[in-house]
Amino acid sequence: MPPSRLWLQWFERGAAPGLGRREQLCASLRQAMREGDLQLGERLPSSRMLAADLGLSRVTVEAAYGQLEAEGYLSRRIGQGSFVAFARAPEAAPRTPAGARVAHLNMRPPPLSQRGQRIADGGACEDPRRPLPFAAGSPDLRAFPLPLWRQLIKRRLSDAGGRELLGYGEPQGLACLREAIAGYLRQARGLRCSAEQVLVLTSSQQALQLLAGMLLDEGDRVWMEEPGYRGAATAFAAAGARLRPVPVDAHGLCPPERGSEPPPRLIYLTPSHQYPSGVALSLARRQALLELARREGCWLIEDDYDSEFHYEGRPMPALQGLQPEQEPGRVLYLGTFSKALFPSLRLAYLVLPPELVAPLCTARSIQDGHSALLPQAVTADFISQGHFAAHLRLMRQLYRQRREVLMNELQARVGDWLRPQPSPGGLQIAALLPPGEEASWSRRAAGAGLLTPSLSALYRGPARLDGWLLGFAALTPAEIVVAVQALARLQR
Numbered sequence: 001m002p003p004s005r006l007w008l009q010w011f012e013r014g015a016a017p018g019l020g021r022r023e024q025l026c027a028s029l030r031q032a033m034r035e036g037d038l039q040l041g042e043r044l045p046s047s048r049m050l051a052a053d054l055g056l057s058r059v060t061v062e063a064a065y066g067q068l069e070a071e072g073y074l075s076r077r078i079g080q081g082s083f084v085a086f087a088r089a090p091e092a093a094p095r096t097p098a099g100a101r102v103a104h105l106n107m108r109p110p111p112l113s114q115r116g117q118r119i120a121d122g123g124a125c126e127d128p129r130r131p132l133p134f135a136a137g138s139p140d141l142r143a144f145p146l147p148l149w150r151q152l153i154k155r156r157l158s159d160a161g162g163r164e165l166l167g168y169g170e171p172q173g174l175a176c177l178r179e180a181i182a183g184y185l186r187q188a189r190g191l192r193c194s195a196e197q198v199l200v201l202t203s204s205q206q207a208l209q210l211l212a213g214m215l216l217d218e219g220d221r222v223w224m225e226e227p228g229y230r231g232a233a234t235a236f237a238a239a240g241a242r243l244r245p246v247p248v249d250a251h252g253l254c255p256p257e258r259g260s261e262p263p264p265r266l267i268y269l270t271p272s273h274q275y276p277s278g279v280a281l282s283l284a285r286r287q288a289l290l291e292l293a294r295r296e297g298c299w300l301i302e303d304d305y306d307s308e309f310h311y312e313g314r315p316m317p318a319l320q321g322l323q324p325e326q327e328p329g330r331v332l333y334l335g336t337f338s339k340a341l342f343p344s345l346r347l348a349y350l351v352l353p354p355e356l357v358a359p360l361c362t363a364r365s366i367q368d369g370h371s372a373l374l375p376q377a378v379t380a381d382f383i384s385q386g387h388f389a390a391h392l393r394l395m396r397q398l399y400r401q402r403r404e405v406l407m408n409e410l411q412a413r414v415g416d417w418l419r420p421q422p423s424p425g426g427l428q429i430a431a432l433l434p435p436g437e438e439a440s441w442s443r444r445a446a447g448a449g450l451l452t453p454s455l456s457a458l459y460r461g462p463a464r465l466d467g468w469l470l471g472f473a474a475l476t477p478a479e480i481v482v483a484v485q486a487l488a489r490l491q492r
Contacts, residue, residue: 007045007053010037021056025064033073033086044074044082115238122234127343131474133483136428136453137306138474139339143398148387152378165373171365172357173200173349174376180383181335181349189307190317191333191351192325199350199360200371204305204336207350208232211266211332212239214356214363215299220265225253227458227465229275229303232268241266245460248274252281255289263296271319272307276430276458276469278423286319293330300331308340308392309473310425311400320351329353337379339427340392345375399427399473402480406472409484417441417491420470427473430455438466444490450483 014028032038045053047061054061065082068074075085112120131138156162172178178195185191201207208231216222218240224233226245233243244264247254252274253267267289271281281289293300302319320331333351341347352360364370382388403423410420410431421430433441438456445452445468455467472480 006037007050011054021060022063022067025054025056025061026067029064029068030073033084038084040084040086042084044084046081115240118240119234119238122237123230131471132449132451133475133479133486134428134453134468134470134472135451135474136469136471137339138471139342139427140395140398140474141342143395144342145387145391149378149382152381153374156374156377156381165377167373169370169373169376171361171370173198173371174373174380176384177376177380178349180380182351184383184388185318185333185335185351189304190321192321192323193333193351197351197354197357199352199357199364200376201348201350201364202346202368202371203338204303204334204348205231205235206367207334207348208235208301209238210360210363210367211299211301211350212236212241214360215266216241217265221262223253223255223264223267224460225268225270225274226461227276227455228268228460229270230458232301232303233460236266236268243460248277248279250279252279252285253289255285255292258292263292264298266299266301267293268301268303269319270303270305272304272315273310273424273426275303275305276428276455278421278426278430280316280424281319283316286322290319290323290330294327298330301334302331303334305334305336306339306426307335309396309399309427311396311403312424315425328355332356340388340395341379341382345379347371347375347379395473402472402475402477403429405477405480406470406484409481410470410487413484413488414491418468418487428453428469428471430467431470432465432467435466438468441490442468445487448486448490450486 010028010032011025012028014024014026014031016024016027019027029038029044038044044050044065047058047065050056051058051061065074065076069076069082073084073086074082076082127135127137131140156165175195177200178198181198181200182191182193182195185193201210212235216236216239220239220241221244222236222241223244223246224236225248227248228245237243244261246256252271253269269281269289271286273280289300292298300319304318307315307318318333320329320333323329323331330353332353334348335351336348337345338348350360382391406429407420410418417434419432421432423429432455438454442452442454452468452470455469456464459465475483
């Protein structure tokens with residue numbers, strides 16, 4: 001409802017010689033509706049309130065409302081009030097000569113900065129809201145121990161320190177969560193780290209944007225896996241970096257020969273489970289990249305986005321843990337709880353070399369201050385009390401079984417045109433389509449209600465493979481069978 005001063009301005013605007021107070025009020029309200037100042041369905045003040053604002057008698061306002069209701073401008077409902085019943089007709093766009101229109105547009109400043117335009121051109125990072133087949137990267141939320149999580153929340157809020165979780169927090173994150181994360185990573189992933197090196201964030205994408213803004217200048221070279229994660233490419237490109245796609249083979253990222261081109265400022269890697277191919281970076285390549293980082297002073301971002309889910313053999317330790325202890329660290333380790341727990345938790349973390357902790361905490365404080373304290377505290381309890389390890393064991397069993405069901409069903413039903421690729425872990429597998437046929441198959445799959453994330457879209461260069469990323473973790477074995485049957489019907 002507009003403020004009192006606007007009603008007075010509209011009333012005075014409707015003044016004209018020879019008009020009485022009732023007619024003046026009717027004219028001002030008609031004009032406000034016609035010009036769109038009052039919208040269809042908007043509630044008007046009561047006659048008593050409007051009379052007090054305008055210095056009129058209530059009888060005058062009632063008479064004006066009654067007149068406008070009779071004309072179809074107002075709708076009055078007993079006990080509810082008076083509402084605008086007039087919808088302004090859409091105005092036709094003014095006709096101007098083409099040359100004048102172009103000249104006018106050329107005079108307008110661009111709406112976005114160059115960085116803003118690069119971000120917009122990079123495309124959004126969107127995830128499916130529901131676990132439709134075959135949404136990639138979605139965990140099974142139906143298997144999450146929600147009653148236990150509810151108990152932990154209740155316990156935290158009932159403790160004496162519960163009210164402290166309602167205030168502001170440290171940009172670096174709660175100390176108890178950083179201790180829990182560091183302990184888990186030392187034991188499960190072989191990292192060399194302490195709680196003082198951990199920075200708690202909202203998401204891995206926020207971490208990438210933060211690193212891009214703090215470590216890259218305009219024109220810096222960044223090596224990206226080809227194919228690779230588009231969210232990382234968008235973050236680095238927005239910072240003005242020059243992206244160099246580096247091919248991935250059966251041993252992971254295949255770096256250019258030494259001296260063949262200028263060294264990069266930063267290298268982005270998914271070494272434990274390359275996204276999207278699923279291969280692991282070999283030990284020889286890891287050592288070569290660490291030597292390159294030491295020699296050239298470049299940074300390595302190790303995105304360990306789903307290393308909790310490894311199904312064949314022992315997973316290779318994290319790249320960060322292979323750094324020589326006596327040398328300055330060049331690896332920035334990135335992890336998230338979106339896959340291991342649930343996406344709306346909105347918690348991720350960076351493990352940083354000591355010299356980067358303070359500047360990145362400062363930058364994070366400018367971005368959004370800190371992550372929510374209650375989810376941090378509950379996650380810390382979930383880890384420290386052993387629930388996290390138990391949950392991961394259960395989910396590995398479920399996901400291993402589902403991956404086997406998907407592989408068997410694909411090979412049996414659609415193996416003549418869709419070739420699943422081996423992968424030792426993760427929540428999705430890559431499957432190759434005949435060259436040049438991804439678009440047509442994707443249209444048919446969408447018509448059948450299936451999500452088939454594109455594999456070719458993850459390439460930046462002209463050489464690319466056609467295929468899909470097929471998620472299986474959020475689907476029961478029975479749902480996987482039904483979904484692959486739907487794929488098989490596409491061929492007919």
